Amino acid sequence: MNSITSFETLDKAIRLAGGKPTVLEALWDGDTSGWYLYLNIHVIIKKLFTIKKEVKYLGTISVGGDIRLFNGTVPPWPEAELAKEWGKMANEKYGLMFYFPSDKEPDSDCPGWEQRHLAIQCADCAKMVIPTNSPYLPKEICYGCHLKRKFNDKIKNAEPYDDGINMYMVKNEEYNHIGYSSSFDGLPIAVFIDDIVQARREKGLVDIVTIDEPDISIIKEKIEQAIDEKVAIYKSAEFPPDFPEKFKSNIKRHTVEYNGNKFELIERLNEEHSKIDRLVRALEMVDKAISGNYSFKIFFKNGFTYRDDAVLRFVHFAGNGSSSLASIVQQYTVILTETEVRDTVLKMEKAGCLTLDGEIVQTTDVTKKLL
Template sequence: MPYITSFETLEQEIEKVPGKPVVLEALWDGDTNGWFLYIDLYTETGRFFWKKTTAVHLGIISMGGDIRLFNGQVPAWPEAVLAKAIGEKAAEKYGLTFYFPSDKEPDDNCPSWTQRHLAINCADCNKLILPTNSPYLPKEICHHCHLEREWNEKIKLNKPYKDGIYGTYRTKDNPDECRDHTIVDYLKTLKALDAAIIIFTHDELIAIKDNVYNEIKQLIANYKPSDLQGESRKFGAFKTLSFEDRDYEIEMKFGHAHWELYSQVYRYRTLEEAVLNGWTYYLHIVKGITDRDDAFLRFVYAVCNGETSIQAINDRYRNILTAAEVLATLENLATLNCINILNQTIHITERGKNIL
């Protein structure tokens, strides 16, 4: 299957197809490695009564698996950026229509070019989606907007994040690589600490790895296959997880227990690598972080590259929080030494980076 990596590679594939190019289509799909884009071309041959439209698969655009969702690379979809750039260039050169219904984030519930008449517009983002009969989703919005509504509600409620104790392991050997290996039971013993950096010995790291292993075994003991059956399965996002010579079907969208098992196995394998390679691990702890604090830090660090303005944050959360709530949150983060505020400009601190 050809990989589309540039306009030149796309052009080469288009030139192989007979007929007049009329539509270039980009649709999301996913497998056990993550999300990618299918690139298809619709061409016309013949004239009048003999006119025929044919769909031809040109290739895929893929720039990384779901590991990006764990290591904090957000926004995580350069596939969309590339597809838009080369699609618009193809539209200009060939006079075709570039059809990319979900150009900001992955969504495998968008209609193909020939299914457009079956689609509705998402009430929040307006993109075309196929009507859902899933018992887990609202009927009028896409899955991404459903999650966005849930997340916005968490920001409004402003509940403590992870029981109010925010801890992240980080390796000394690779400071840019940050993975969340929070062990809840361990963190509960640290509630008296407002802020701390704890260094783990090799033996302690082995003990944590063993604890994660025991959690995995418990999750496996309680594992049940997804209850999505028949037509309803198209609303799920299924992956195959292999652990100790056995495969488990993981339903990623709605199966919370499945996602927990998937996450813990990922954590366990990372800890195995850490123990094997003798990595030095740090646990950065800040007490008093809320869901709203977490959202602000991620916005400043990931979206704004570590620096932004108070006005930009007000704009981002305009329909969710008041200006007073935004300011109070920023002042709390400054008190926790997670950000610095100078002349209406916000900079994330090393502590702020370390806990993300």
């Protein structure tokens, strides 16, 4: 794959294509490592008695997925920004048309320059797309807008949504975040605290379960028992004789200590080693709680909906903890009525997540720990 990394590399590829360039097109495609843009040039080649149109592939613009994964925010799609900049430069230099049907986000359903007549305009975002032939998808909108509509429907219909459990190590007002999981079972320590947690859940809208002594010491015993069972059958991982030398450095190892014994663990590739690793970490956490006089607090949602979640997130993130009722209504206009917004705010006030003072809505400390 030819990489386009600057306007100069693009310009060189255009010149190598030959002929008179008329249209430069940028289209999205994706593979397992993520989305990329590929660029084609439409040229007219004049010979003595003939005029021929040709389309030539120039190369791809790919910034790679890593940057986005680490940012963890809304993808800025730097490829699109680069393509727009270079497309403009190519337009100025050659007078060609720069055709980029999805310049805001990746979409592989957009028509190429010569398929434009087959396309429709998305009813929601006005982008040109080739209509889907799937019987399960709407024909009048693009896939991105379809997902947006589905999500908005969940908000509109107030579908249940209690996902997201946060765990903290707590002393007085000091909260240390030690774990997040979409469900309780996903917490590494869940299996050791399940009975305590189930017995103490009050099933209020926000459930905060506190675990302190003597329960933490009992949990510690259970974890130690589980580690004892695992290390009794511990086997160190040796490379098989035919393991390729060049891959050996890719295999990461680290050593953990338990009861004065050291165990070398392979990262990720060995299920038994991973279990020991998780248990030893859980034990460290529990030891830290015991020696520092900390309790554990686990925050559960109970009876939340997508609508509650959306309103909470809007006030917390977009409004930085404070917002007027009117701006929430404005944000969810078309999806929710003013009454529905007010009812949601009142429900979240009852849950201890929002306060309503006149028209001003604010998040509480509970919200910060819950989201």
